[in-house]
Amino acid sequence: MSHRRLAINRLRDRSHLDPGQVERFVARFGSPIVEGERATFLFRGEADAVWVRHRVVGLPDPLPMRRLPDTDLWAATTDLPGGSRVEYQVETRHGDHYERFNDPLNPRVAHSPVGSSSVCASTGYAVPDWVHHDEEARPGRLLEEDMHSKALRRDQPYWLYLPARYTAVQRYPLLVVHDGGDYLQYAAMKTVLDNLIHRLDIAPLVAVFVPPRDRLREYPNFAPHARFLSRELVPALTERLSLVPTAEGRCLMGSSFGGIAALSTAVRYPGHYGSLLLQSASLVFTDIGTEHGGGPAFDPVVKFVNRYRAKPGRVVDRIFMSCGTYEPLITPNRSMVPVFRETGMTVRYVEARDGHNWEDWRDRLRDALTWIYPGPQKFVYE
Amino acid sequence: MPAEESPVQAPTPRTFLLGPQRFNQSATAALRSLETDRPVVTINSGWEEREDDVGELDAALDGRAVHLRLYNRMLDVLDKDRRFAAAALAIRDRHDDLFSIYRLRLQTVLAGAYAVQRRLATREDTAYGALDDAIDVVRHVDAWYLERLGALYADEDLVDSAASSEVIHWHRGEIAGALAGAGAVVLPGGNIATLLRTLRIFATELPPEVPVIAWSAGAMALTEEVALFHDRGPEGASETELFDRGLARVSGVVALPHARTRLRLEDRPRSAIMARRFGDRHCLLLDEGVVLEVSADGALPGGSRVLGIDGAIHELRRA
Numbered sequence: 239m240s241h242r243r244l245a246i247n248r249l250r251d252r253s254h255l256d257p258g259q260v261e262r263f264v265a266r267f268g269s270p271i272v273e274g275e276r277a278t279f280l281f282r283g284e285a286d287a288v289w290v291r292h293r294v295v296g297l298p299d300p301l302p303m304r305r306l307p308d309t310d311l312w313a314a315t316t317d318l319p320g321g322s323r324v325e326y327q328v329e330t331r332h333g334d335h336y337e338r339f340n341d342p343l344n345p346r347v348a349h350s351p352v353g354s355s356s357v358c359a360s361t362g363y364a365v366p367d368w369v370h371h372d373e374e375a376r377p378g379r380l381l382e383e384d385m386h387s388k389a390l391r392r393d394q395p396y397w398l399y400l401p402a403r404y405t406a407v408q409r410y411p412l413l414v415v416h417d418g419g420d421y422l423q424y425a426a427m428k429t430v431l432d433n434l435i436h437r438l439d440i441a442p443l444v445a446v447f448v449p450p451r452d453r454l455r456e457y458p459n460f461a462p463h464a465r466f467l468s469r470e471l472v473p474a475l476t477e478r479l480s481l482v483p484t485a486e487g488r489c490l491m492g493s494s495f496g497g498i499a500a501l502s503t504a505v506r507y508p509g510h511y512g513s514l515l516l517q518s519a520s521l522v523f524t525d526i527g528t529e530h531g532g533g534p535a536f537d538p539v540v541k542f543v544n545r546y547r548a549k550p551g552r553v554v555d556r557i558f559m560s561c562g563t564y565e566p567l568i569t570p571n572r573s574m575v576p577v578f579r580e581t582g583m584t585v586r587y588v589e590a591r592d593g594h595n596w597e598d599w600r601d602r603l604r605d606a607l608t609w610i611y612p613g614p615q616k617f618v619y620e
Numbered sequence: 621m622p623a624e625e626s627p628v629q630a631p632t633p634r635t636f637l638l639g640p641q642r643f644n645q646s647a648t649a650a651l652r653s654l655e656t657d658r659p660v661v662t663i664n665s666g667w668e669e670r671e672d673d674v675g676e677l678d679a680a681l682d683g684r685a686v687h688l689r690l691y692n693r694m695l696d697v698l699d700k701d702r703r704f705a706a707a708a709l710a711i712r713d714r715h716d717d718l719f720s721i722y723r724l725r726l727q728t729v730l731a732g733a734y735a736v737q738r739r740l741a742t743r744e745d746t747a748y749g750a751l752d753d754a755i756d757v758v759r760h761v762d763a764w765y766l767e768r769l770g771a772l773y774a775d776e777d778l779v780d781s782a783a784s785s786e787v788i789h790w791h792r793g794e795i796a797g798a799l800a801g802a803g804a805v806v807l808p809g810g811n812i813a814t815l816l817r818t819l820r821i822f823a824t825e826l827p828p829e830v831p832v833i834a835w836s837a838g839a840m841a842l843t844e845e846v847a848l849f850h851d852r853g854p855e856g857a858s859e860t861e862l863f864d865r866g867l868a869r870v871s872g873v874v875a876l877p878h879a880r881t882r883l884r885l886e887d888r889p890r891s892a893i894m895a896r897r898f899g900d901r902h903c904l905l906l907d908e909g910v911v912l913e914v915s916a917d918g919a920l921p922g923g924s925r926v927l928g929i930d931g932a933i934h935e936l937r938r939a
Contacts, residue, residue: 281667403669407698407705409713483713486720608855616850616858618666619836619877620640620809 269343277318285330292326296563320362322591325355375436376402389465401442409543411487416496418447424596438613457495459542468507486512493517508553521570551579560602565594634831639910643782648869658803665690665818666810722765729773809836879905888931895927903927
């Protein structure tokens with residue numbers, strides 16, 4: 239283990255810092271500076287106070303930055319275990335005026351439906367190679383379609399993914415993806431499917447990416463949503479495409495509230511789906527009382543999860559669950575693993591040193607999909 | 621002394637099992653050792669849609685290959701004979717269903733065998749034969765699966781539709797003709813399920829008198845029972861599973877191509893269970909560089925590397 243002092247401390251040790259030294263320091267190291275299991279965040283500029291803002295459970299938020307004397311350089315150092323990946327922003331205060339923005343010294347940015355954040359990746363974290371476009375991988379087709387839903391009383395758009403070389407003489411498992419547009423846009427899911435199928439890591443599959451209209455209403459245990467998937471969309475696709483005709487070949491997938499949508503749909507239609515893929519599912523519950531800390535949006539979630547915990551049922555055969563250890567949902571997710579297992583469902587549970595974000599969910603897709611729908615590697619002996 | 625007529629000699633089957641050919645092309649030497657100038661027939665349907673991408677294979681076989689194109693023939697059958705296609709797809713669905721239940725049962729009984737093995741690791745006695753019995757249970761599940769699979773293949777609709785299919789009949793005639801005139805048959809690797817499926821549709825039989833050179837999935841297809849294995853797949857180690865019956869040209873062998881890279885051979889207790897599970901059959905390691913000629917009586921040559929019931933790798937003694 240290296241005992242070399244942190245770069246920021248070596249800079250602090252210098253008696254007089256001129257702007258040129260600070261300039262060279264920032265140019266050399268950028269922000270954040272990752273040294274072993276420590277990360278130092280930097281900011282340059284005039285302000286009354288500066289903080290690092292994040293949602294990492296266990297670290298203080300806001301994380302105050304300290305100004306190096308006689309400079310415009312601010313810094314804060316924190317623990318960052320190997321393999322970690324965290325998203326953050328910088329917040330400044332000028333008098334009564336607060337401003338929050340991505341780290342100007344860090345070019346690495348992650349995107350989500352609510353905007354973008356800066357990314358700090360510690361030693362040992364690498365973006366998986368299978369999330370990038372691979373010219374060798376024959377691309378599947380993504381068809382933009384819609385169908386009228388009596389259950390939802392509207393036309394519901396969706397994207398249909400057909401794997402490369404789709405043919406009616408094969409049977410394909412089906413993956414139903416909640417927040418479908420976001421998975422395609424922020425988790426590169428078409429590229430991921432193309433690559434994992436090409437590598438024989440997962441079975442060639444059909445995926446349907448379904449976007450919500452009113453997410454907070456439709457995802458926490460909403461009967462019309464479950465009916466749309468189970469009585470309209472899946473039967474229509476099964477009739478039209480060459481899909482595995484049994485529950486084993488049907489998987490519901492979702493993250494956050496989408497995970498609740500997947501679980502609650504399976505609870506309403508037990509035995510209809512063979513597996514669930516839940517990423518950072520919002521499995522918030524209370525053991526007593528109604529104070530769950532999630533705000534009104536979580537009320538129906540808590541009601542649903544509490545009811546399920548009171549009478550757990552074996553609604554599918556297998557569940558893949560993942561959760562970031564830095565997100566507030568880690569404790570509810572850990573708590574639900576034995577509840578699911580006790581019903582007789584097979585559960586694979588995976589944690590990552592990451593947060594509640596799309597890149598975490600993207601990075602777990604290989605673990606999840608290779609378990610849900612393993613590829614034909616076991617059949618191929620070249 | 622009157623000259624005696626020479627008795628008619630039964631053809632001596634010559635069969636070569638090779639290691640993977642990507643980095644060590646021993647197929648060329650094996651073919652040349654046969655000293656035949658007749659056509660070399662290949663069955664590379666395990667390559668699926670790449671079946672016609674045969675440039676490298678042609679070069680390795682001295683440019684003398686005649687490709688049977690069983691995968692393309694299968695697609696032709698499925699396209700032209702709707703009755704057979706429907707029956708075949710129905711059987712495949714039932715096979716998938718049976719296989720999935722077999723896997724479930726297998727995981728459970730193997731977990732039981734491993735648990736007993738761990739418990740007995742420090743005991744000197746056989747503990748009432750507990751491990752032997754646990755392995756018998758695994759064998760029972762294997763036997764149940766193969767028996768049920770056999771019943772699936774005997775499905776009347778499938779058998780009748782194949783027997784009455786003109787397009788299958790036509791392809792079978794062509795295939796039989798090509799095989800009868802062959803100086804050698806070559807079965808490369810690929811997807812073993814597809815390879816077996818195409819062999820089955822066309823009821824392909826390899827004439828005993830025609831030498832066969834096979835590697836990887838091709839070598840597996842020559843055995844009596846085909847086992848699938850991959851301890852290092854992306855989903856983690858999985859149990860070795862029987863998948864189907866093969867052509868049974870080679871008996872008493874469970875073929876394990878790429879054994880070093882695909883199996884956790886360092887886990888000796890696990891390997892021991894595998895070797896004991898397959899009983900009197902040799903778990904034969906077919907790694908890069910292996911060249912084995914199976915003798916006329918079906919015996920493996922000395923030096924063949926097999927898994928022992930102690931979980932270690934052993935070389936068979938040379939005669």
